[in-house]
Amino acid sequence: MPEEIFSELLSGKNFRVERIVSDGHHSEKDFWYDQDEHEWVLVIQGEAVIEFESRRQTLKPGDYLNIPAHSKHRVAATSTQEKTIWLAIFYR
Numbered sequence: 001m002p003e004e005i006f007s008e009l010l011s012g013k014n015f016r017v018e019r020i021v022s023d024g025h026h027s028e029k030d031f032w033y034d035q036d037e038h039e040w041v042l043v044i045q046g047e048a049v050i051e052f053e054s055r056r057q058t059l060k061p062g063d064y065l066n067i068p069a070h071s072k073h074r075v076a077a078t079s080t081q082e083k084t085i086w087l088a089i090f091y092r
Helices: none
Strands: 005-011 015-022 038-045 048-052 056-059 064-067 073-078 084-091
Touching: 056 064
Parallel strands: none
Antiparallel strands: 005 015, 015 084, 038 064, 038 084, 048 056, 048 073
């Protein structure tokens, strides 16, 4: 897969639910997300490493993480052994 797949599953006035499929994808070296929305992510399959300015967190199937708005973060790595499937909820 040359690109990650982002599929919007549901949205409303103050939220959006996405399914994301990654296959060894990661953020560019100097790229950081700095979002206006909060983000709650759940890894359904595979593995991912989320990096913040001062720490890293590995997520495996069933692990979830809440990322407050404007918390600079990036995807440091996703599994190269299998596709990583995420459920992401963006909310205000």
